[in-house]
Amino acid sequence: MIEAQQQKKVIELVRQTKDLILREMQKEEVMVKGAANYVTNVDLAVQNFLKEELGKAFPEIPLIAEEKENTGLLKDGVYWILDPIDGTANLILDFHMSAVALGLYEKGEIVFGVVYNPFTDELFHGAKSEGAYLNDRKIHVSDTENFGDAVISYGSTPYTKSEAKNLFPIFYDIFMKCGDFRRTGSAELDMCYVACGREHGYIERDLKPWDYSAGTVIVREAGGVVRTWEGGEPTYLKNGDILACAPQFEEILLKELKR
Incomplete structure (x- = not known):
C-alpha cells in the first residue's frame, strides 16, 4: 500500500489529465480495435502521460x-491497472460520461483506486481501510431498503452481441423487480455511482481488469459489495463478470445472475 502523501501525488497526476484530454479532443482521431471497440488519440495521450509520470514516481511498480x-505481467505481484479512458465511445460522441481509472493491485486485491471524470470534475478515490471519497467528501452506498425502489445500472457487453439472447432475459427479470435501469457506458463510473448512492447496483459480464479494478476498492470502502456473478472474488488480472451493489441487495441480485 502506498502512503498518504503518495496517494495525494497519484490523485494529482490523474487530475492533471483534464487539460490533456480537452486539448487532444480538439484533434480527435478514432481507430477501430474490434466490434464496438475503439481507441482514440486521447486514450493514448493519457496513457503515455500517466505511464511516464507513474514510472518516475514509482519505478518499481x-x-x-x-x-x-500486457503479456508476461499477468501474474501475482504489485501493479498499476489503468484505463486511460473508460467510456471511449462516450468520448467520441461527446457524451461526457468517460473517466480516467487507475487502480493499485497488490497480492490479490485492489488497495487503492482513483476514478476521474474530467467533464464533471468529479474525482472518486478510495484506499483499503481508509474510506471512499468524492472530491474529498466521504461517501457511502445507499441505505434504500426496498429493491422495488432500487436503480440498477447494466452493461450490455456490446463486444459480444451474441450473448444478448442469454443476458437480456436476466436483465428483464431484474428490471421487473427493481425501480429502474440505467446504462451509462462507463463501468468505472457506474461503480462509483453505486459507491455514492446514485445507483444501487451495477452488473456487467466480461469486463476487463481495467474496467473494474479502481472502482472495486471505492465501492467496498463505501460499504458496498463487489462480487463475480457466481458470488466469488474477482481476480483483477483477467476478465470478470462483475456485480457491484449496496449490501442489502447482494442476495437478490446474485440469485438472478446465477441463473
Whole structure:
C-alpha cells in the first residue's frame, strides 16, 4: 500500500489529465480495435502521460493498461491497472460520461483506486481501510431498503452481441423487480455511482481488469459489495463478470445472475 502523501501525488497526476484530454479532443482521431471497440488519440495521450509520470514516481511498480501489451505481467505481484479512458465511445460522441481509472493491485486485491471524470470534475478515490471519497467528501452506498425502489445500472457487453439472447432475459427479470435501469457506458463510473448512492447496483459480464479494478476498492470502502456473478472474488488480472451493489441487495441480485 502506498502512503498518504503518495496517494495525494497519484490523485494529482490523474487530475492533471483534464487539460490533456480537452486539448487532444480538439484533434480527435478514432481507430477501430474490434466490434464496438475503439481507441482514440486521447486514450493514448493519457496513457503515455500517466505511464511516464507513474514510472518516475514509482519505478518499481509496473503498469497494466488497456492500450498496451500486457503479456508476461499477468501474474501475482504489485501493479498499476489503468484505463486511460473508460467510456471511449462516450468520448467520441461527446457524451461526457468517460473517466480516467487507475487502480493499485497488490497480492490479490485492489488497495487503492482513483476514478476521474474530467467533464464533471468529479474525482472518486478510495484506499483499503481508509474510506471512499468524492472530491474529498466521504461517501457511502445507499441505505434504500426496498429493491422495488432500487436503480440498477447494466452493461450490455456490446463486444459480444451474441450473448444478448442469454443476458437480456436476466436483465428483464431484474428490471421487473427493481425501480429502474440505467446504462451509462462507463463501468468505472457506474461503480462509483453505486459507491455514492446514485445507483444501487451495477452488473456487467466480461469486463476487463481495467474496467473494474479502481472502482472495486471505492465501492467496498463505501460499504458496498463487489462480487463475480457466481458470488466469488474477482481476480483483477483477467476478465470478470462483475456485480457491484449496496449490501442489502447482494442476495437478490446474485440469485438472478446465477441463473
